[in-house]
Amino acid sequence: MDLSHLGAPVGPMIRVNGGFANRMYRLDTDQGSFAVKELNLLDRRRPYRAEEVFRFERAAFAAGVPMPEPISAGHGTLVHRWVEGEKVPEAPVPAAYAFEVGEILARVHALDVAWTRVPIEEPVSRDWPELAARAAATGQPWAGELASRVETFLAIAHFVDTCERPGPVVLTHGDVQPWNLLARQGRPVVLDWELSGMLDLSGELGSTALSLAKGPGFDDIEPAVFRSVLDGYVAGGGALPPPGPGWFVFMIGGWLGHTRWNILRCLAGAETGTGPDLALSQESVRDGVRGLPELFGRLAEFEALLA
Structure with a gap:
């Protein structure tokens, strides 16, 4: 280069x-x-x-x-x-930090930037039985766990395909998660804009608010932090879409696609010159195989955060 x-x-x-x-x-x-x-x-x-x-x-x-x-x-x-700052741990962030992230999203969504529309994405892949069989045949360490959850992954794929998105669609960052944020003097800095594009507003807000309000699992969600992201968004001039499961379909679908992509990298069994290391792909698959069914099973609990 x-x-x-x-x-x-x-x-x-x-x-x-x-x-x-x-x-x-x-x-x-x-x-x-x-x-x-x-x-x-x-x-x-x-x-x-x-x-x-x-x-x-x-x-x-x-x-x-x-x-x-x-x-x-x-x-x-x-x-x-290069920007110096502290990494944001996978734990509920301070409410003031979450509020400012909400304000930032409102400012981003208000930008007037031309963007070429793309065709509607293809339906979500339903090849989970085949992936589980290939994982078993190649001796993947998570093969048994995936095989036991195939029906759940098929149900998740159906949900992602059929869940109604309330709109509006906005041009946005698309991946405001703890690993794409820094804290500089206690205030947020937004990194890694490569996934920017048009996205349903509820999906962006639900994904961001839930990620900033929870720890590594889903047992320590802070509702006040979740609400702070939304309050910041409104304070920044944004309007909230109506509540519903569509707030979380983007997060679930993104994690589903990310897990499948890493499964394919693991099944190939060869280190590539770009992208994540093979060891990181293995870790991502393990996290997805275990975490996605739990996330999907607690959907009603997450919807309650919108009340």
Whole structure:
């Protein structure tokens, strides 16, 4: 990758741990510090719209959204100004932090940025029995757990396909989760905009509010934190859609697709040059096989948070 426009390096580019889809590096030069992201273009779940995402990021940054400054977007490489901050743990965040995230979403949704509409996505895959059989044949460590939950995964796929989305559809970040946030002096910074696009508003709000209000499982949800995200959204000028299961279908569907994508990577059994490490894919599958059925089983409980 040609990074000469970033200045003369003052040290080697350093791999940053993590990355559920791509690979991240830090580069220090005589012009500052930069986050260099190597995009996985080999087996993405959907095409990456680099130019439109970069234009959206530039508009959000210019509007004062707290985020790393977008520097450049080339084929397979994104560059942002490096931002120092504390990682957000997978635990209920302070209510004030959640409120500000809600306000940020309202500001993002108010941006006037052109975006090319895409065709309606294909129906959710229903090949879970086949995946379970292949997992058993290849000796995957989670094969037995997946086989015992095939019917549940088929039910989840049906729910994602048929659940009504109340609208409206907005142009948004699409993945405001703890792992895509930093805390800088206690206030949020929004990272990783690659999944930006058009999304049902309730799905964006439900996914964000639930993720910020819970810990690693679903036993320590803080309703006040959940409500703080929504209160912040209203305070920022946004209007809430009507309550219903559609608030959580995007979160469930996203996790379902992410789990299936990582299953396919594990079944291939080979380390690829881009995207997550094979060990991280194995971890993601284990989390999905165990966590998705629990998430789906507690849907009515989550809907109660909207009352």
